[in-house]
Amino acid sequence: MTGPILEIDTLVKRFGSRTILDGLTMSVHPGEVVCFVGPSGTGKSTLLRCVNGLEDIQGGEIRFEGEKVEARSKRIVAVRKRIGMIFQQFNLYPHLTALENVVLAPVVVHGEARKEVEARARVLFEKVRLSHRIDAYPAQMSGGEQQRVAIARSLAANPHLLMFDEPTSALDPETVGDVLAVMRDLALEGRTMLVVTHEIRFAADVGTRMVFMDQGRIVEDRPPRDMLADPSTERAKRFLSSIQG
Amino acid sequence: MNQSWVAFLPLFVKAAGITIWLSWLALMIGAFGGTLIALMRTSRFLPLRLVALLYTEFFRSIPILIVLFFAYFGVPLVLGIDLPPFAAATCALALHASSTMSEVVRAGIESVGKGQWEAAHASGMRYPAIMRYVVGPQAIRVILPPSVGVYVATLKESSLASIIGYIELTKTGLLVRESTGGGFAPLLVLAVIYFLINYAISLGGAALERRFDVGQKFLTVGAGQ
Numbered sequence: 059m060t061g062p063i064l065e066i067d068t069l070v071k072r073f074g075s076r077t078i079l080d081g082l083t084m085s086v087h088p089g090e091v092v093c094f095v096g097p098s099g100t101g102k103s104t105l106l107r108c109v110n111g112l113e114d115i116q117g118g119e120i121r122f123e124g125e126k127v128e129a130r131s132k133r134i135v136a137v138r139k140r141i142g143m144i145f146q147q148f149n150l151y152p153h154l155t156a157l158e159n160v161v162l163a164p165v166v167v168h169g170e171a172r173k174e175v176e177a178r179a180r181v182l183f184e185k186v187r188l189s190h191r192i193d194a195y196p197a198q199m200s201g202g203e204q205q206r207v208a209i210a211r212s213l214a215a216n217p218h219l220l221m222f223d224e225p226t227s228a229l230d231p232e233t234v235g236d237v238l239a240v241m242r243d244l245a246l247e248g249r250t251m252l253v254v255t256h257e258i259r260f261a262a263d264v265g266t267r268m269v270f271m272d273q274g275r276i277v278e279d280r281p282p283r284d285m286l287a288d289p290s291t292e293r294a295k296r297f298l299s300s301i302q303g
Numbered sequence: 304m305n306q307s308w309v310a311f312l313p314l315f316v317k318a319a320g321i322t323i324w325l326s327w328l329a330l331m332i333g334a335f336g337g338t339l340i341a342l343m344r345t346s347r348f349l350p351l352r353l354v355a356l357l358y359t360e361f362f363r364s365i366p367i368l369i370v371l372f373f374a375y376f377g378v379p380l381v382l383g384i385d386l387p388p389f390a391a392a393t394c395a396l397a398l399h400a401s402s403t404m405s406e407v408v409r410a411g412i413e414s415v416g417k418g419q420w421e422a423a424h425a426s427g428m429r430y431p432a433i434m435r436y437v438v439g440p441q442a443i444r445v446i447l448p449p450s451v452g453v454y455v456a457t458l459k460e461s462s463l464a465s466i467i468g469y470i471e472l473t474k475t476g477l478l479v480r481e482s483t484g485g486g487f488a489p490l491l492v493l494a495v496i497y498f499l500i501n502y503a504i505s506l507g508g509a510a511l512e513r514r515f516d517v518g519q520k521f522l523t524v525g526a527g528q
């Protein structure tokens with residue numbers, strides 16, 4: 059058994075005087091697919107953003123592959139290179155084609171040869187089933203297509219961890235399935251993934267762990283099917299029944 | 304008087320060239336300086352932001368003519384070096400243009416959504432790369448249209464250089480008027496030439512915008528996130 063890829067130890071995150079993450083502790087092992095659920099404003103997005111140093115932290119410690127994550131340190135770039143992040147709003151670069159979106163970071167950040175990256179990008183576009191859209195601009199694509207380009211973009215740097223922040227929440231219902239299908243493939247490849255999602259079905263089928271967060275703390279952390287079948291806390295029970303409608 | 308100003312037309316054309324060159328140079332220096340100031344304005348560091356704010360407000364608030372006098376009369380007194388009229392005019396116009404351009408560039412940078420910075424940071428890019436590959440290319444489309452306006456303004460302001468005796472377009476018109484007996488025609492010629500130049504710049508700017516595709520294609524989706 060290898061050690062954890064990610065260790066979070068009594069993490070405290072404040073915005074001003076408001077405590078958003080309140081002594082949160084967890085670790086993630088390679089190959090795990092951890093799905094985060096919980097009410098709005100609970101700190102799920104903030105947690106992901108702390109992991110790759112988009113936010114600085116006020117207490118505790120985060121270690122990624124044994125290396126301390128510090129938002130303000132120069133070393134943060136080395137951490138970010140190994141973590142792919144997918145946003146709710148896709149955040150594709152609108153002035154670049156799909157292919158250029160995928161190629162940019164490996165060329166600019168990793169200093170790879172453009173030709174090689176393009177070849178790899180084409181394989182990634184096959185994987186996300188968008189080979190026919192390679193030269194399209196983001197504005198010419200549907201939300202689901204854009205999000206799959208964003209996934210390809212995050213994969214281009216061969217990350218060791220993928221973080222998804224509500225990847226399907228901004229999508230039309232018809233295109234949600236395409237994105238979830240791609241994510242399912244990634245999970246089957248054995249990728250390590252942190253997924254903030256309200257897609258309970260996806261979490262149950264694909265997730266290896268389900269973390270229920272409330273008010274900056276982890277309330278439950280169990281295999282998804284167990285939690286869904288029988289939430290052990292009243293809060294989780296109420297929340298889960300509310301989103302399952 | 305009527306025999307004469309037509310004979311001076313080549314002079315007017317040459318002077319128009321001088322005016323275009325002077326204001327173009329001032330605009331280029333102003334755009335460069337303005338970009339630096341805008342980067343300071345949008346930086347994380349408070350002292351840089353304050354210096355940039357002060358600079359912008361200062362040069363926006365004092366008349367260009369005063370800056371021109373400082374450059375032409377003040378610099379020799381303080382620094383002991385004579386600035387020729389051309390250099391003094393370029394300096395004064397560039398200082399003013401830089402304060403305007405800094406606001407234009409800042410608006411361009413700030414038009415690019417936070418999500419773009421986040422995606423770029425998350426992929427491991429650093430500030431210079433983000434500016435160059437992600438934010439800059441998007442900002443330029445917002446920066447370009449008002450920059451054309453700044454050029455037109457600078458070109459008009461360059462007529463102030465006539466006051467310190469620099470022979471650009473306005474000064475040329477005034478000299479021609481003097482030597483042809485003080486008629487109305489040279490002034491009219493001046494006005495028409497200024498109009499033609501600035502109208503051409505505006506048309507050119509519009510064409511440039513179309514080439515850069517401003518407001519088209521990509522700005523509709525994703526850019527503001």
Ligand SMILES: Nc1ncnc2c1ncn2[C@@H]1O[C@H](COP(=O)(O)OP(=O)(O)OP(=O)(O)O)[C@@H](O)[C@H]1O
Pocket residue numbers: 073078096097098099100101102103104105
């Ligand atoms: N930059 C910020 N400055 C101040 N407060 C912030 C900032 N970012 C987030 N917050 C606050 O932190 C809290 C947690 O936000 P976060 O986005 O992490 O919640 P979430 O669990 O992802 O919610 P949602 O399900 O709505 O996405 C919220 O109350 C939010 O208002």
Ligand SMILES: [Mg+2]
Pocket residue numbers: 102103104223224
């Ligand atoms: Mg969120």
